[in-house]
Amino acid sequence: MTTSASKLSAYDKITIDAPASAVWARIRNFDALKDWLPPVAECPADKGNAPGSVRRIKLHGGGEVDETLLSHDEAGMQYSYSAADGGALPVTGYQSTVRVSPQGQQALVEWRGEFYRADRGENPAADKNDETATGAIQGIYKGGLAALKNLVEG
Template identity: 55%
Template sequence: MRRRTLPLFPLAAGALVAATAVALATFAPPVAAHGPTRQKAVETIAIDAPAAKVWSLIASYAALKDWHPAVVDSPADKGNEVGSVRLVKIKGGGELVETLESYDAAQMKYSYRAKNGGALPVTNYTSTIRVTGDASKSQVEWRGAFYRGFPNNDPPPDQNDEAAVRAVTGVYQSGLANLKKLAEGR
């Protein structure tokens, strides 16, 4: 009597590959959604005043209280020195702690960072303000990058991407509008 041996791999090579792919797909772990993406806000304003005059209003890192209508106080422990820490106290309560990252008086700009947003629904916030122009007109650009206040998926409405962008844009718009008013003498 003759014995029959079965092949070790009864499926054809193509069928084996297909079966393996189906098995892997069936048992693959679910893919988790990634966290928040970096958001940006950029606001600019044209001012009918010399760039040097506009810069003189914002040049001091501690001067935010002098030109931003929502700020009560903004002392900076080391003035315009990189590493200076500014405590921004907001009218109606709340505060932010910001660190000066770069300062360039010749280019009329500086950048700062706030690790957490404090009074704003943001985290890992960086910002740069810059004045450009000539002896009669100027433009101020205030730009920032940040993450929403809630770092995980499914943030509450007051800490989602839209709330973060809306809050930072509001800060920039109100500050720049008041700066324009001060610089133009209105």
């Protein structure tokens, strides 16, 4: 088991057979997560796409997490956010960026994040180690991007 408190990361990407502008239109709003990430039941954002906006994510079946919009770049088709510690994510210090890039007539969607595992002590419980924390975030990215592809491509 890893006992270091080093920052962990997760990354996933997917190519969607649609123009980047069409894909960005689906995910650009900070409160649109419920429209393409299956576990999310609701996610109202108190200030829309303005930096500092807080979205309270409520998951189907229970669990919540608050996320704060750090930046929103309409022209660059990306936004970055951070998550409050605690809540439904098994990590702390979480920061993430979602970006859409044109690839000819297709769109490349990238989702990346950095974080620490929730338990940074020596000998963490099996459900709170580096691999579990990274796997949980990676699973969210993979499932979310696959659902977005399905939604956009029909």
